[in-house]
Amino acid sequence: MGEYISIVIPTFNRRATLEKVLPSLCNQSLSCDAYEILLVDSGSTDGTDELIKGLSIPNIRFFVQENKGRSGARNKGVKEAKGELVVFTDADIIADENLLSAHLALQRKYPGSALVGCEIQVNNLEEYKSVKRGQQQRRTLHRDNRKRLSWLYFLTGNVCVPREKLIEVGIFDENFTGYGHEDLELGYRLEKAGVPIRYNPDAVNYHWHPVGFDEQENKMRLAGISTVRFFRKHNDWDIRLKLGMTPLSLGIHSMLSPQGTVMRYCRKNKDRVHLCREIVLQYSYLCGIKDALSGVSL
Secondary structure: OOOOEEEEEEEOOOHHHHHHHHHHHHOOOOOHHHEEEEEEEOOOOOOHHHHHHHHOOOOEEEEEOOOOHHHHHHHHHHHHOOOOEEEEOOOOEEEOOOHHHHHHHHHHHOOOOEEEEEEEEEOOHHHHHHHHOOOOOOOOOOOOOOOEOOHHHOOOOOEEEEHHHHHHHOOOOOOOOOOOOHHHHHHHHHHHOOOOEEEEEEEEEEEEOOOOHHHHHHHHHHHHHHHHHHHHHHOOHHHHHHOOOOHHHHHHHHHOOOOOHHHHHHHHOOOOOHHHHHHHHHHHHHHHHHHHHOOOOO
8 A cells, every 4th residue: 555645625716714724734743855735726815825835835735617516526526636645624614634644554454444533613713722721622523532433524624535436436416506414425335345444543634613603503594405316316214313303303393383482482591501502403404305306406
């Protein structure tokens, strides 16, 4: 197995975060001649190209193409990649200095696996610095001793996959043009093709993207639309069960009115009561599912 790594990053108008993200990828414990950075820009208008020129990163390759969504941008990166291993991350995710070396170490132990790293959520740079110094508790999705994951956790903010495996299953489906599930759907195909999905707690990065509630609610609705697209492509009830597209959840949704007592109470208290916040978000998600099932997606 070769050991050259290609880091693929899709971007669109993310200059402000890239100013921190790209230096973190240059400051890896691996030598810079052991990896390349492929930044695929979907037509940014915020001066991203000027930033790249000013940073003078020796191992970066910068591509600009029409906006085909994150799937199209990542596919461009995979096709252009020179590495035997592809690491996916995003334009708002700061890499730990041992991110690549940790992924490489576990790939050597389990060659041919898809590795999902540890993605830590931070709201701002101050929190990032505090968490990195160990002064604040890390917010992670998995326990450190977890070994195997299902496709449900194939999240491409921190994933390492042999390039040949990506090519074999057909890389990302570019029909997923809206928000959500293009990564889970690829993980589903990798799992079905016999590629083990392992958790790598030592491969750490920091997701720096605080999302306002209105944006989060809209993303949940769009994710619901993508859930229907995902299910219709594969017609597998495992997808419905794991993504909450069940008769029970849809039935409960039907009993709730957006202007009813429950939803009005939850919206009023969403910033104070976590359960209220989750109910509103899940309601929006199921609205997206129902819109897609009825043919309304916009």
